[in-house]
Amino acid sequence: MQTREDIFNILRDALVELFELDPASINANANLYQDLEIDSIDxxxxIDHIKRQTGKKISAEDFKSVRTVGDVVDAVFRLVNSAA
Known part of the structure; x- marks a missing residue:
């Protein structure tokens, strides 16, 4: 089982690697679209990166409600800790 902190660290590393973001700009309250300038293709x-890391996919429908890094952490936490 992964903690929210573990998921945040993995997500932060992914955002830095995939989108060349400054790690200091990534926090739980950072808005993906406004603060981090992630677009729909990003x-x-x-989502694909998360699937490769967890073996589970966040549905596009679930991802529509995600706005902040913290929202992604919560969604992944629920996903990886749901009944197998």
Whole structure:
């Protein structure tokens, strides 16, 4: 089982690697679209990266409600800790 902190660290590393973001700009309250300037294509890349890391996919429908890094952490936490 992964903690929210583990998921945040993995997500932060992914955002830095995939989108060349400054790690200091990534926090739980950072808005993906406004603060980090992630667009819809980037979001698809991020969903794919999460799937490769966890073996589970966040549905596009679930991702529509995601606005902040913290929202992604919560969604992934629920996904990886759901009943197998």
């Amino acid at each position: 979001a698809i890349d991020l």
